[in-house]
Each structure stands twice: as C-alpha cells, then as structure tokens.
Amino acid sequence: MDVIYDTLGSLLPFAWADYKFMINALIAVVLIAPLMGILGTMAVNNKMAFFSDALGHSAFTGIALGVLLGVKNELISLIAFGVFVALVITRVKNKGNTSSDTVISVFSSTSVAVGLLILSYGGSFSKYSSYLVGDILSISKKEILCLFITLIAVVVLWVFIFNKLLIISVNRELAASRGIKTNLYENIFVAVVAVVVMLSIKWVGILLINSLLILPSASARNIAKNSRQYLVSSVVISLLCAVSGLLISFYADTSAGATIVTVSAAVFFITYLFRKK
Amino acid sequence: MASENGCGLCKISVNNIGVKKGADVLLSDVSFELHCGELTAVIGVNGAGKTTLVKSILGEIHHEGNVSYKSHHGDEINKITIGYVPQHLDFDRSAPVSVEDFLLVGRTGSPVCFRRNKKISKEIDKALETVGCLDLKKRKLGELSGGELQRVMLVNALYPLPELLILDEPVSGVDATGSEKFYEAILNLKQNYHIAIAMVSHDLGIVREFADNVVLINKTVLKSGTAKEVFESDEFKKVFFRVPEREA
Numbered sequence: 001m002d003v004i005y006d007t008l009g010s011l012l013p014f015a016w017a018d019y020k021f022m023i024n025a026l027i028a029v030v031l032i033a034p035l036m037g038i039l040g041t042m043a044v045n046n047k048m049a050f051f052s053d054a055l056g057h058s059a060f061t062g063i064a065l066g067v068l069l070g071v072k073n074e075l076i077s078l079i080a081f082g083v084f085v086a087l088v089i090t091r092v093k094n095k096g097n098t099s100s101d102t103v104i105s106v107f108s109s110t111s112v113a114v115g116l117l118i119l120s121y122g123g124s125f126s127k128y129s130s131y132l133v134g135d136i137l138s139i140s141k142k143e144i145l146c147l148f149i150t151l152i153a154v155v156v157l158w159v160f161i162f163n164k165l166l167i168i169s170v171n172r173e174l175a176a177s178r179g180i181k182t183n184l185y186e187n188i189f190v191a192v193v194a195v196v197v198m199l200s201i202k203w204v205g206i207l208l209i210n211s212l213l214i215l216p217s218a219s220a221r222n223i224a225k226n227s228r229q230y231l232v233s234s235v236v237i238s239l240l241c242a243v244s245g246l247l248i249s250f251y252a253d254t255s256a257g258a259t260i261v262t263v264s265a266a267v268f269f270i271t272y273l274f275r276k277k
Numbered sequence: 278m279a280s281e282n283g284c285g286l287c288k289i290s291v292n293n294i295g296v297k298k299g300a301d302v303l304l305s306d307v308s309f310e311l312h313c314g315e316l317t318a319v320i321g322v323n324g325a326g327k328t329t330l331v332k333s334i335l336g337e338i339h340h341e342g343n344v345s346y347k348s349h350h351g352d353e354i355n356k357i358t359i360g361y362v363p364q365h366l367d368f369d370r371s372a373p374v375s376v377e378d379f380l381l382v383g384r385t386g387s388p389v390c391f392r393r394n395k396k397i398s399k400e401i402d403k404a405l406e407t408v409g410c411l412d413l414k415k416r417k418l419g420e421l422s423g424g425e426l427q428r429v430m431l432v433n434a435l436y437p438l439p440e441l442l443i444l445d446e447p448v449s450g451v452d453a454t455g456s457e458k459f460y461e462a463i464l465n466l467k468q469n470y471h472i473a474i475a476m477v478s479h480d481l482g483i484v485r486e487f488a489d490n491v492v493l494i495n496k497t498v499l500k501s502g503t504a505k506e507v508f509e510s511d512e513f514k515k516v517f518f519r520v521p522e523r524e525a
Contacts, residue, residue, distance in 0.1 A: 045369070045372055047369070158388070159387070159388055162388035162389070162390065163381075163382045163385070163386065163387075163388060163389055166374065166378065166382055166389065167379075167382045167383070169369075169372065169374075170366075170368050170372065170374060170379065170418070171363070171366055171367065171368050173335075173337065173363060174361070174363060174366065174433075176335070176337055177335050177337075177359065177361040178383060220373075221371065221372075221373055224373035225373060225375060225415075225417055226373060226374065226375035226377065226378050226390075226415075226417070227373060227374055227375070227378045227389055227390045228378075228389075228390040228391070229373065230373040230390070231390045232390075
C-alpha cells in the first residue's frame with residue numbers, strides 16, 4: 001500500500017495527493033465506479049432503477065437488524081438483508097399480479113420505516129446518520145482491498161452471465177425458449193447488485209448509491225448502438241464522473257458523493273441532447 | 278446438422294395437453310402430430326387457447342400431457358430443440374442491442390460485448406442472407422421494422438437448427454411486403470431443412486396458401502387434417518361462421 005501512496009504521490013503533483021485519505025478515496029472510487037458502471041448496464045436494461053433505489057433504502061433495516069442482533073460488523077447484516085430483500089422483491093414481482101412499482105415501493109417504505117424505528121429507539125439515530133450521505137474520505141486500506149476483490153469477482157461472474165442477462169433483458173419468454181433459466185440468472189444478478197450496493201453504501205450513502213448505479217449507464221444508453229459500446233461507455237463515464245467529482249469536491253470543499261452524482265447527472269443531460277434515436 | 282429434405286418420417290406428437298387456470302379449463306386433451314418438412318397451422322377463434330398451447334409446448338406453463346419425438350430411424354427422443362418466433366416481441370426499443378449482438382448471444386458463451394469469433398460472424402452473415410437481412414447486422418434491434426424484426430427472430434430461432442419451429446402469429450401487424458418476404462423465407466426453410474413447422478395463425482388466407490395440415494382448436498381439437506379437409510368441415514363452418522376472415 002505504501003508503494004502505491006509513494007508512486008501516486010510523486011506521479012500526481014497536486015495539493016490533494018499529499019493527503020492519504022484523498023489517495024484512499026481516489027483508489028476507492030476507481031474501484032467502485034467500474035463496478036457500478038458494469039452492473040448499471042443491466043439494471044437499466046431491465047428497468048430496475050426503482051428496484052435498486054429500494055435496495056439502497058433497505059440498508060436502514062439491514063443496519064438496524066445488525067444492531068438488534070448484536071452483529072459486530074454491520075456489513076454482514078447489511079449484505080444479508082440486502083440480498084434477502086433483493087430476492088424477495090424479485091420473487092413477488094415475478095409471481096404476483098400487483099404492478100411491480102407498487103411492490104417495490106411497499107418494500108422500500110417498509111424497510112426505511114422499520115430501520116428508522118429500530119435505530120431511533122432511545123434517540124441514538126445520529127450515530128448512523130453518516131450512512132445517509134456516506135463518507136468516502138474515511139475508507140481504510142482493508143476496505144479498499146475488499147472492494148478490489150469484489151471488483152475482480154464481479155468481472156469474472158460477468159463473463160459467465162453477460163449473454164444470458166442480455167437475452168433476458170430483450171425478452172424473458174424468448175430467453176426461456178432457448179433453455180435459459182431466467183429466474184436463476186435474474187436472482188444471481190439482483191443478489192450481486194445487492195452485495196455491491198451494500199458494500200459501497202457506507203462510502204457513497206443511502207441517498208446517492210442509486211444515482212451512481214443508474215446515471216452512468218443511462219448516459220451510456222443515450223449514445224451506444226450495441227452492447228459493446230454500451231458497456232465500455234458506461235464504465236468510462238462512471239470512472240470519469242467519479243474521479244472528476246472527487247477532485248472537484250476537494251477543491252470546492254463539498255461532499256464527495258454529492259459532487260460525483262452531480263457531475264454524473266450533468267453528463268446524463270449532455271448525452272441526452274446527443275442521443276441516437 | 279445435415280440439411281436433408283423433410284422425409285416425412287420424423288414425427289412430433291403432442292399428447293393430451295391439458296391446462297387449467299384455477300377453475301377454468303384452458304385446454305383439455307389436445308393431441309395432434311407434426312411431421313418434418315410440413316407446415317401445420319393451428320387455427321381457432323380468439324380465446325380458443327392457441328397461445329396457451331404454444332406456451333405448453335415450449336414448457337413455459339404447467340400442463341398435463343407431453344410432447345414426444347420419433348426420429349426417422351424410429352428412435353424415441355425425449356428432448357427436442359424448439360425454435361420459437363414470438364408474436365410480438367415486446368421489448369425495450371431503446372436498448373443498445375444490435376442485431377449482431379442479439380444473434381451472437383445464442384451462438385457463443387463468451388460475452389458478446391468482447392470477443393468476436395470470425396467463424397461465427399460469418400455464420401451469422403450467411404444466416405441473415407438466407408432471409409435477406411444482411412444489411413441489418415449492425416443496426417439496433419429497436420430500429421427494425423416489424424417485418425425485419427420477424428425475419429431476424431426467424432434467424433434466431435433457426436440456431437441451433439430445431440426439430441420443431443413454432444411461429445406464433447408471426448406476421449400480425451406486419452405490412453404486406455414484409456409478410457410476403459417472411460413467408461418466402463418459411464417456404465424456403467420447409468423445402469431445404471429437416472424441420473417440422475407449427476404456425477398459429479388468424480390469417481386463414483395465409484393458412485390456406487401455405488399449410489399442409491391444419492388443426493382447428495377450441496379448448497380441444499375440433500378437427501384436424503389437410504387444409505382442404507378442415508376448411509370444408511362442419512366444425513370449421515361452425516367456429517368461423519359470421520367471423521370475418523381477417524381479424525384485427
């Protein structure tokens with residue numbers, strides 16, 4: 001790790017590169033951004049923007065359950081509950097006749113309410129309010145390593161499931177007629193999204209995580225004509241927005257997460273103007 | 278995957294298909310046979326259970342009965358390959374998926390966004406050419422016209438070469454030229470490949486022109502036989518009496 005600090009410190013002759021927390025944050029966004037860029041493509045293709053929003057909100061209950069059960073590492077209860085919510089929403093959505101936005105909304109508001117209820121018991125909510133907007137500057141080496149392993153795992157998994165997800169996103173019945181187990185792949189996908197969202201939520205924040213997942217891919221969709229352009233531009237846009245947002249936040253003294261999302265939104269509107277119909 | 282002509286000996290049997298939804302019986306005891314090199318049309322009024330039948334054969338919904346296959350050597354084969362051209366492909370037209378991406382998905386395990394195998398790419402060119410769609414390869418799936426899309430779907434359904442090809446109202450809502458081109462491709466297939474074709478259709482004119490056999494259903498099989506036999510039967514007149522020949 002020290003080697004990385006030294007190299008980056010000498011490579012980047014900027015004021016911000018003198019701060020270890022900035023280097024850490026930079027490495028973290030360089031890991032989180034491609035993760036979001038990759039997963040976002042299919043989340044947008046499958047019209048899951050609202051789903052991932054609800055997933056982010058379910059973090060409240062995830063943390064609360066961890067506190068209730070006395071789990072030492074909040075991450076464990078966060079991920080477990082996130083994956084649970086993701087699978088349940090998907091199942092209810094595919095099974096029932098209720099419109100999926102209603103189902104998702106019910107889950108979203110319930111998990112926010114239950115989470116707040118438990119966390120605010122005894123007036124101790126302020127302890128957890130950092131989860132709302134996240135704090136990328138506080139990320140540690142160990143946590144960076146964890147993100148790195150996740151990125152590798154997601155890329156490897158992606159190689160295996162990309163084609164299936166692509167055909168499912170075009171049409172489920174058609175995918176099923178080709179012998180693809182649509183439910184299985186959909187569940188794998190939502191579970192991976194849940195894990196990645198929950199891993200990143202502490203740094204990005206419950207309120208902003210969804211924008212990071214959706215905006216780069218939504219921008220890429222405006223300009224891409226095929227799946228290669230889509231994936232590549234989503235990852236590139238995600239990286240550019242994350243790095244430039246982080247640096248702007250340093251100089252402008254603003255919240256890192258909020259600045260990244262604002263830059264991403266600006267990119268979305270620009271690509272929207274140039275979209276291919 | 279030899280492209281021998283239909284020998285007429287291969288037989289796909291649809292055996293006693295029954296589907297219930299709650300207390301409603303959607304289909305009961307539907308049985309008929311399909312032969313390679315022949316086009317069998319399934320006709321019936323709206324709500325007769327045509328689409329339910331297709332879904333049962335595809336194994337998408339829970340049903341009684343089964344589909345069995347006997348090759349021309351007389352061997353019983355349990356699992357057959359089915360190609361399926363859906364009625365209206367309901368998909369997000371703004372999705373960044375090109376025709377090439379779409380066709381590659383069925384042919385390769387490696388992510389279509391990266392490696393492009395030249396051999397497979399050539400195969401796709403050839404397949405697109407047989408339905409006159411080579412120029413569409415780089416286009417976005419969502420930009421295609423109805424007729425173009427159905428021909429691309431047909432190409433998709435033909436790999437891997439199926440024993441049974443199911444067409445569910447393949448050209449409803451497609452203009453005359455598009456529809457003509459589609460049936461040209463189907464005729465070509467029937468003559469050159471060793472597959473049985475089942476087509477669900479509303480368009481009795483098309484059925485009369487192209488179908489070798491016709492199965493008339495309304496919850497169950499009312500009449501089956503050659504097109505002529507079915508069209509002249511009392512059952513047919515009963516079902517389609519006062520029903521306009523071309524429905525919207």
